[in-house]
Amino acid sequence: DIQMTQSPSTLSASVGDRVTITCRASQSISRWLAWYQQKPGKAPKLLIYEASSLESGVPSRFSGSGSGTEFTLTISSLQPDDFATYYCQQYNGLHTFGQGTKLEIK
Amino acid sequence: QLQLQESGPGLVKPSETLSLTCAVSGGSRSSSGYYWGWIRQPPGKGLEWIGTTFYSGSSYYNPSLKSRVTISVDTSKRQFSLKLRSVTAADTAVYYCAAQYCSGGSCYAYDPWGQGILVTVSS
Numbered sequence: 001d002i003q004m005t006q007s008p009s010t011l012s013a014s015v016g017d018r019v020t021i022t023c024r025a026s027q028s029i030s031r032w033l034a035w036y037q038q039k040p041g042k043a044p045k046l047l048i049y050e051a052s053s054l055e056s057g058v059p060s061r062f063s064g065s066g067s068g069t070e071f072t073l074t075i076s077s078l079q080p081d082d083f084a085t086y087y088c089q090q091y092n093g094l095h096t097f098g099q100g101t102k103l104e105i106k
Numbered sequence: 107q108l109q110l111q112e113s114g115p116g117l118v119k120p121s122e123t124l125s126l127t128c129a130v131s132g133g134s135r136s137s138s139g140y141y142w143g144w145i146r147q148p149p150g151k152g153l154e155w156i157g158t159t160f161y162s163g164s165s166y167y168n169p170s171l172k173s174r175v176t177i178s179v180d181t182s183k184r185q186f187s188l189k190l191r192s193v194t195a196a197d198t199a200v201y202y203c204a205a206q207y208c209s210g211g212s213c214y215a216y217d218p219w220g221q222g223i224l225v226t227v228s229s
Contacts, residue, residue: 001169034215043202043219044153050212087153091206091215094166095155
C-alpha cells in the first residue's frame with residue numbers, strides 16, 4: 001500500500017502570506033497526485049490534478065509541483081477564502097489520502 | 107455538468123449492511139471514461155478512500171476494507187452503489203461519492219463530488 005505523509009498538520013498564516021504544504025509518498029506515484037480544499041460541512045473541492053494541473057475555475061494563486069515521491073501545494077498570496085483544510089491524494093492504482101493540513105488564520 | 111447525489115439510510119444497526127446509492131445526472135463526456143468512487147470521512151477526521159469501480163464492472167478497494175466492501179455500477183440507471191457489511195460504530199462517517207475521468211493517458215482526480223450523506227452506526 002502507498003502511504004501519503006502530509007505536513008504540516010496545522011499551519012497558521014496571515015492574509016497575503018505565501019504558504020507551502022508538502023506531501024510525500026512512500027513510493028513513486030509519478031505525477032498521479034491531486035490536491036483538494038475542504039471547508040466545514042462541505043465536500044472537498046479539487047484544486048490540482050496530475051501534480052501540477054490547475055483545475056478549471058481555481059484561482060492562479062494555487063499551484064502544485066513535484067513528481068515521484070515529493071509534492072507541494074503553494075498558495076502565493078493567501079486570501080480570506082483560503083482558510084480551510086487541504087488534502088493530497090495519490091491515485092496511482094489504489095488511492096490514498098494524506099492526513100490533511102488545517103490552514104488557520106494567525 | 108456532471109452531478110452526483112448520494113442516497114440511503116442515515117442510521118444502520120451494528121453488524122448489518124450499509125447500502126448507499128449515488129445517482130449520476132448531466133455531463134457530456136462518455137460514461138465509459140469514468141471511474142466511480144466512494145470516500146468517507148468520520149466526524150472530525152480526515153478522508154478515507156473506500157474504493158472505485160469502472161463502467162466495465164471492475165472494482166478496486168482499500169485493502170483495509172476489502173473484505174467487507176462491494177462497489178457496483180448500473181449504467182442503464184446511471185447510478186453506482188456501495189455495500190459495506192458487518193458495520194460497527196467505527197464505520198460512522200459522512201460518505202461521499204465522486205467521479206474521476208480518465209482519457210488519452212490523462213486522469214483527472216475526483217471531480218465532482220456528491221454533497222455527502224452522514225451514516226451513523228448505532229443500535
